Amino acid sequence: MAAGEKGRPVTDENPLERERRDKVARLRSQGKEPFPWSFPGRVSSNVVRTATARLRAGEEDLAHPLRVAGRVRAIRVHGRTAFADLDDLDGSLQLFFRVDELGEAGFHAWLADLDPGDILGAEGAPAVSRRGEPSLLVTSLTLLAKAIAPPPEKFHGLKDAEERIRRRYIDLLSSPESRNRFRLRSLLVAETRAHLAEANFLEVETPVLLPIAGGAVARPFVTRSSYLDEELQLRIALELPLKRLLVGGLERVFEIGKCFRNEDMDTVHSPEFTMLEAYWAYADYHDMRKLIESLYARLGRRAAEVAPEDPQTQEAAKAFASSFSTVDFVDELEARSGIKDLRSKSRKELRDLAKAVGSTVPAESSTGVFLDKLFEHYVEPTLSAPTFVVDHPEETTPLAKRHRSKPGRVERFEFYYRGLELGNAYTELNDPDEQERRFRAQLSQRKVEQYAFDEDFVRALRYGLPPCTGVGIGVDRMVMALSGAPSIKDVILFPQARTG
RNA sequence: GGGCCCGUAGCUCAGUCCGGUAGAGCAGGCGGCUCUUAACCGCAAGAUCGGGGGUUCGAAUCCCCUCGGGCCCGCCA
Numbered sequence: 001m002a003a004g005e006k007g008r009p010v011t012d013e014n015p016l017e018r019e020r021r022d023k024v025a026r027l028r029s030q031g032k033e034p035f036p037w038s039f040p041g042r043v044s045s046n047v048v049r050t051a052t053a054r055l056r057a058g059e060e061d062l063a064h065p066l067r068v069a070g071r072v073r074a075i076r077v078h079g080r081t082a083f084a085d086l087d088d089l090d091g092s093l094q095l096f097f098r099v100d101e102l103g104e105a106g107f108h109a110w111l112a113d114l115d116p117g118d119i120l121g122a123e124g125a126p127a128v129s130r131r132g133e134p135s136l137l138v139t140s141l142t143l144l145a146k147a148i149a150p151p152p153e154k155f156h157g158l159k160d161a162e163e164r165i166r167r168r169y170i171d172l173l174s175s176p177e178s179r180n181r182f183r184l185r186s187l188l189v190a191e192t193r194a195h196l197a198e199a200n201f202l203e204v205e206t207p208v209l210l211p212i213a214g215g216a217v218a219r220p221f222v223t224r225s226s227y228l229d230e231e232l233q234l235r236i237a238l239e240l241p242l243k244r245l246l247v248g249g250l251e252r253v254f255e256i257g258k259c260f261r262n263e264d265m266d267t268v269h270s271p272e273f274t275m276l277e278a279y280w281a282y283a284d285y286h287d288m289r290k291l292i293e294s295l296y297a298r299l300g301r302r303a304a305e306v307a308p309e310d311p312q313t314q315e316a317a318k319a320f321a322s323s324f325s326t327v328d329f330v331d332e333l334e335a336r337s338g339i340k341d342l343r344s345k346s347r348k349e350l351r352d353l354a355k356a357v358g359s360t361v362p363a364e365s366s367t368g369v370f371l372d373k374l375f376e377h378y379v380e381p382t383l384s385a386p387t388f389v390v391d392h393p394e395e396t397t398p399l400a401k402r403h404r405s406k407p408g409r410v411e412r413f414e415f416y417y418r419g420l421e422l423g424n425a426y427t428e429l430n431d432p433d434e435q436e437r438r439f440r441a442q443l444s445q446r447k448v449e450q451y452a453f454d455e456d457f458v459r460a461l462r463y464g465l466p467p468c469t470g471v472g473i474g475v476d477r478m479v480m481a482l483s484g485a486p487s488i489k490d491v492i493l494f495p496q497a498r499t500g
Numbered sequence: 501g502g503g504c505c506c507g508u509a510g511c512u513c514a515g516u517c518c519g520g521u522a523g524a525g526c527a528g529g530c531g532g533c534u535c536u537u538a539a540c541c542g543c544a545a546g547a548u549c550g551g552g553g554g555u556u557c558g559a560a561u562c563c564c565c566u567c568g569g570g571c572c573c574g575c576c577a
Binding site: 074158 | 511513526527534536537538567574577
């Protein structure tokens with residue numbers, strides 16, 4: 001089997017690894033430990049770069065030695081002098097070795113046993129090479145961890161998409177771009193938390209394991225508790241427990257966490273993905289639009305600061321810096337499609353229109369489904385700038401509150417960037433009897449018993465959910481938008497893959 | 501669910517159309533070189549061509565099955 005062939009066991013040694021194991025044995029015989037315990041006093045490669053700023057080409061500063069540590073990427077040997085590129089999280093630093101500092105025997109011994117991929121500590125003088133490269137003129141070396149397995153090719157790196165995903169550590173160690181993308185992700189999540197905390201939202205954690213996964217319609221993953229002797233489902237959304245907290249008086253809550261949907265994976269869907277949901281009492285979807293705009297403007301600014309050379313990040317930052325466009329779902333669909341009086345069309349007319357644009361959804365679907373199909377076909381591809389799509393027809397959205405002035409509509413917005421849906425928000429439905437009717441209507445449309453409805457949620461609403469707004473944001477897609485990553489797998493460290 | 505494409509040395513690729521039993525660069529080995537940065541020069545080594553089966557005197561190449569991956573379409577509050 002292919003996966004078995006590629007993921008060969010560690011004992012299946014190739015000749016390159018045998019060479020490196022021989023070097024380990026040789027180091028030990030010389031009294032050098034190839035896997036020592038620590039390397040105190042180490043500074044970032046940035047510190048060395050800074051220290052070289054006032055030196056001229058060919059100069060070194062022997063009076064101020066520094067210690068750095070990282071992974072050896074390339075080695076260039078010139079007889080009695082040599083260079084190596086050392087990568088740490090802050091970048092790549094050139095190490096400069098000479099017989100003059102290391103001695104004839106020491107110099108040759110070190111180079112004989114050093115390989116690309118080794119984790120190395122070096123002490124030496126900040127220096128600038130004759131060609132002007134900031135460097136560390138090495139006076140002593142410490143091997144910190146011998147790499148037995150050779151790293152991918154130094155220039156092209158790891159290209160095989162399967163290997164990049166299955167063995168992310170190789171992708172990360174050989175690709176600064178990949179490392180930076182995940183650093184950006186961490187930063188964006190931290191910024192998001194800060195933004196919500198400053199707006200007095202309380203971060204909470206709600207259960208992943210539930211008797212019934214609700215809050216969206218998607219096939220859940222199902223598991224079992226031995227102790228309870230009951231079936232449990234992994235959550236598909238965060239909505240229902242968070243709204244219960246508003247009933248309880250917490251007023252502003254949010255959660256960032258994994259949700260699970262037992263469905264197909266593609267470039268914008270992952271079975272295991274990270275969702276942010278926030279609920280805000282005594283506010284409506286207009287307030288939520290302002291919060292979303294300010295959040296994305298802030299994320300864009302921070303991303304642009306840390307990735308000044310990434311054109312897609314810069315473009316996204318610019319796009320999010322000003323107010324989003326707003327388009328009315330129905331008006332925009334009519335304008336783009338040329339269809340008049342959309343709201344007076346019969347179900348059959350809508351079905352024929354959907355069929356005409358190539359949709360194959362079942363003929364017995366509700367009118368909302370046909371409207372969504374038409375919207376996807378005529379409007380979505382045009383939504384490249386950050387855009388709010390607002391006030392959807394009621395039949396497309398069973399869980400939002402009826403619009404206060406537009407008949408037949410709900411107070412809802414979705415927001416898009418470059419044709420990708422980034423999130424979805426409502427003025428939330430808080431009438432318990434209306435909620436129960438909609439749940440039951442939804443159940444009757446689906447023959448599948450696993451979409452059983454959450455009675456306790458309706459009971460909670462009977463105690464009084466304050467008027468409120470809520471939003472769901474796909475965190476993975478947020479990172480895609482700000483990094484320009486083409487696939488959701490590029491922003492998830494360990495995406496699902498067949499075990500083979 | 502439908503279609504298209506990919507899998508060859510540790511890594512990046514060529515060779516597949518038109519069958520004659522595999523070629524390069526990097527990495528590794530040996531030798532040379534005291535300022536290179538995809539360092540360079542020389543020598544030698546490294547692959548049962550994702551797996552299985554078939555056709556054939558002969559298969560990386562053609563056919564069938566299969567595993568893994570990618571893209572597009574469909575489906576998916």
